[in-house]
Amino acid sequence: xxxxxxxxxxxxxxxxxxxxxxxxxxxxxxxxxxxxxxxxxxxxxxxxxxxxxxxxxxxxxxxxxxxxxxxxxx
Numbered sequence: 001x002x003x004x005x006x007x008x009x010x011x012x013x014x015x016x017x018x019x020x021x022x023x024x025x026x027x028x029x030x031x032x033x034x035x036x037x038x039x040x041x042x043x044x045x046x047x048x049x050x051x052x053x054x055x056x057x058x059x060x061x062x063x064x065x066x067x068x069x070x071x072x073x074x
Contacts, residue, residue: 002064008038009063024057032057039063045070 006018012034016026027035035057036047045067056066 001067002060004042005039005064005067006060008042009035009060012038018060021059023059023063024054027057035063039067043067043071045074 009016009018013027013031016023016031020026024032032052036052039045040047047066047070051066051070056062
């Protein structure tokens with residue numbers, strides 16, 4: 001799952017270094033919207049504005065954890 005998310009997000013946002021800690025500092029509001037839309041579409045999960053937090057967007061691992069948590073809630 002992590003490799004697939006990295007592939008999807010890297011293709012959509014090539015200027016973002018997804019290996020960095022504090023990833024959220026590199027992403028503007030359009031980037032956040034793009035990430036949320038891609039993940040919602042790919043994994044058929046409902047991501048909401050309340051999911052957009054520095055904790056959830058801190059790193060690639062935290063993004064993967066957010067997706068896994070949403071999948072478990074389905």
